[in-house]
Amino acid sequence: MEGVIAGGREYRVREEYSRGRIASAKVAGDEIIVRLPVRASAGDKAAMTRSLLDRIIRKVNADPCYFYKEPMEFSEHSSFWFFDRIVSLPEVSYGRRSRTSFIGNTIYIRVREGTPSEVRGMVNKAVVKALKRNFMPLVEERVRMLDESSFRFGNWKVRIGKMESVWGSCSGRRLSFSIRLFFAPGKIIDYVIMHELAHLKEHNHSKRFWELLGSAMPDYRERRTWLRKNGNMVGPSKMHML
Numbered sequence: 001m002e003g004v005i006a007g008g009r010e011y012r013v014r015e016e017y018s019r020g021r022i023a024s025a026k027v028a029g030d031e032i033i034v035r036l037p038v039r040a041s042a043g044d045k046a047a048m049t050r051s052l053l054d055r056i057i058r059k060v061n062a063d064p065c066y067f068y069k070e071p072m073e074f075s076e077h078s079s080f081w082f083f084d085r086i087v088s089l090p091e092v093s094y095g096r097r098s099r100t101s102f103i104g105n106t107i108y109i110r111v112r113e114g115t116p117s118e119v120r121g122m123v124n125k126a127v128v129k130a131l132k133r134n135f136m137p138l139v140e141e142r143v144r145m146l147d148e149s150s151f152r153f154g155n156w157k158v159r160i161g162k163m164e165s166v167w168g169s170c171s172g173r174r175l176s177f178s179i180r181l182f183f184a185p186g187k188i189i190d191y192v193i194m195h196e197l198a199h200l201k202e203h204n205h206s207k208r209f210w211e212l213l214g215s216a217m218p219d220y221r222e223r224r225t226w227l228r229k230n231g232n233m234v235g236p237s238k239m240h241m242l
């Protein structure tokens, strides 16, 4: 499908299909992803797409910075900050089998030969997978430390997901964090972790919720403001160093 212009920027439109009945649209990097019920008729799908695009374009026009996030592209010979460390990605090698190893703070990737865009896709996937696998214990440790020094809730589970529209979420005892969060400075990561921990007790953003969070993190407002202002800059592509 062709692209659309929103907030002065061009977005590719990608359709995805789900078994559910609800249609939805979201912005992810330079794409607008429209999810449609797979069982709807072609005419209904077209109508849903039109109305969802109208609505999201209006939202993006109203606040372009809030919605746009650079796509998470990783290129060889680059470095980026991830969870307060500098992670390097040296030259990618090619072989019959793909393979990724994480040694020190360097990710070595071997992929199969392919067109430049296929290779980019494989490299992006491999990096995300390697980051999740290697940083998961550190993220859990960080959550444990923050919880133990404040609320002492315990009994939670942590997940790192690919969400692009939220930094974190809390459902039951499960705390989920977008992998994108960990490209932010440590103080901001801590804010989002504490925010989600506080949701274990207060499930919505009531006055009680902010009081609880404030009791454990008195300067949470500054961190929240930073994230609102700069969140759209958080990601690997702004931080090439080599």
Ligand SMILES: [Zn+2]
Residues within 6 Å of the ligand: 195, 199, 205
């Ligand atoms: Zn919240």
